Amino acid sequence: MKAYIWSLPTRIFHMMFAAFILTAYFSGDEDKLSTLHVSFGYAVGVLVIYRILWGFVGPAYSRFSDFSLHIKELKEFVFNVFNHKKYAGHNPAASFVMITMFGVVLLTVITGILTYGIQEGRGILSFLNTPYFKEMKLFKEVHEFFSTFLMILVALHVSGVIFDRVMDKETDTLGSIVNGHKNIEAPSVTLNLFQKLFSLLMLGAAAGVLFYSLFFDSVLTKSKDLPISYKQENSAFVAECASCHTLYPPHLLPRASWSKMMDGLDNHFGDDASLDEPTRVSIKEYLMKNSAESSTKESAFYILESIKGDQDIIAITQTSYWKKRHAAIDKSIFSRNEIKSKANCKACHSDIEKGMIEDMNIKIPKIKA
Numbered sequence: 001m002k003a004y005i006w007s008l009p010t011r012i013f014h015m016m017f018a019a020f021i022l023t024a025y026f027s028g029d030e031d032k033l034s035t036l037h038v039s040f041g042y043a044v045g046v047l048v049i050y051r052i053l054w055g056f057v058g059p060a061y062s063r064f065s066d067f068s069l070h071i072k073e074l075k076e077f078v079f080n081v082f083n084h085k086k087y088a089g090h091n092p093a094a095s096f097v098m099i100t101m102f103g104v105v106l107l108t109v110i111t112g113i114l115t116y117g118i119q120e121g122r123g124i125l126s127f128l129n130t131p132y133f134k135e136m137k138l139f140k141e142v143h144e145f146f147s148t149f150l151m152i153l154v155a156l157h158v159s160g161v162i163f164d165r166v167m168d169k170e171t172d173t174l175g176s177i178v179n180g181h182k183n184i185e186a187p188s189v190t191l192n193l194f195q196k197l198f199s200l201l202m203l204g205a206a207a208g209v210l211f212y213s214l215f216f217d218s219v220l221t222k223s224k225d226l227p228i229s230y231k232q233e234n235s236a237f238v239a240e241c242a243s244c245h246t247l248y249p250p251h252l253l254p255r256a257s258w259s260k261m262m263d264g265l266d267n268h269f270g271d272d273a274s275l276d277e278p279t280r281v282s283i284k285e286y287l288m289k290n291s292a293e294s295s296t297k298e299s300a301f302y303i304l305e306s307i308k309g310d311q312d313i314i315a316i317t318q319t320s321y322w323k324k325r326h327a328a329i330d331k332s333i334f335s336r337n338e339i340k341s342k343a344n345c346k347a348c349h350s351d352i353e354k355g356m357i358e359d360m361n362i363k364i365p366k367i368k369a
């Protein structure tokens with residue numbers, strides 16, 4: 001006797017859910033894969049919302065009211081695991097794992113979006129990226145905790161299926177993942193028009209969100225900081241201050257440092273960088289107006305904090321913040337031919353001359369063979 005247990009949308013959901021979660025999980029540690037990770041994360045978010053709603057409006061077996069969520073049944077199932085009663089849908093152990101999994105996935109996605117917003121200043125919550133929140137590692141830690149927990153649930157789920165395969169080949173639960181049918185005495189499911197349309201819409205939305213987030217610069221992945229064209233803002237600044245080195249964004253030093261530097265250009269770190277008076281005044285005013293004090297960027301905030309103890313600093317690389325953030329980089333790396341000096345920021349930060357220091361744009365040049 002064959003019964004149709006898992007409808008097509010349920011099966012498609014299952015495939016997408018598994019593939020998307022695994023992709024997101026394995027791309028989570030790589031800064032370079034951050035867009036990929038986040039895009040799959042958003043899509044998993046849509047999928048889990050669909051699945052939770054499907055638990056209320058979906059067909060038999062997929063509905064939560066058809067899950068066996070009674071401790072008594074669970075006990076009975078576990079104690080008689082080698083000879084348990086047959087369940088057409090999820091058995092009690094699977095039911096508990098599924099419900100926990102949906103909850104954990106939802107929390108993983110939410111804490112992921114919070115982390116992305118607060119720590120990276122990206123995505124739909126990018127406005128939460130304020131100096132006040134920035135050092136808050138809390139959400140990131142909770143996100144990592146939930147994602148690990150999720151992998152444990154996935155492992156439990158997969159072992160359950162394998163165990164079932166070994167113990168009860170007859171029913172063909174494994175095959176039902178693909179074709180929807182189990183060899184069991186039970187009523188088959190049918191979908192009404194609403195259920196079909198709803199599934200089409202939601203599964204389509206999950207795929208759409210994934211595609212949109214991956215390939216378009218949108219609110220889903222955009223940084224709250226926009227690239228700045230310094231040339232448009234003050235062309236003399238670019239012409240005069242990027243000829244010997246990286247164009248240092250004004251927000252990386254406080255007003256007092258810029259003032260001091262611009263008043264001593266004849267001996268600028270041992271070089272003569274003198275300018276005619278109108279140009280010097282124009283650049284000086286521009287730098288002071290856009291100094292760390294008037295920026296909302298987190299690097300500006302930390303540079304101000306770290307420079308408090310030593311007002312004489314006029315080099316970004318002398319601030320304790322800069323030193324701390326680069327402490328892990330071996331000194332020999334800075335003297336590589338491709339870099340030459342630690343003041344050569346643009347060798348590693350390809351976006352710095354646009355006023356950005358995005359994690360995804362940090363790259364230490366390799367030694368050329």
Ligand code: HEC
Nearest residue numbers: 240241243244248269271272273314315316317318341343
């Ligand atoms: C004649 C070449 C020259 C010009 C022009 C020049 N600089 Fe420099 N600048 C240097 C040198 C050399 C250093 C030291 C770099 C190093 O430590 O490797 C330096 C360092 C700096 C630093 C500190 C970098 C650090 O270590 O954190 C800042 C900031 C800076 N310059 C700003 C400016 C500004 C603003 C202008 C335009 C008004 C300017 N520079 C024009 C040669 C120049």
Ligand code: HEC
Nearest residue numbers: 299316317325333334342343344345347348357359362364
């Ligand atoms: C040899 C490559 C290299 C050079 C040169 C370099 N950096 Fe970095 N920088 C890095 C790396 C790698 C990180 C990330 C460190 C980490 O993961 O905490 C970083 C981090 C930072 C951060 C923190 C970013 C964040 O989101 O927290 C700032 C700000 C920064 N660099 C500014 C500068 C400036 C300004 C200069 C030039 C004066 C510079 N860096 C030169 C490699 C470099």
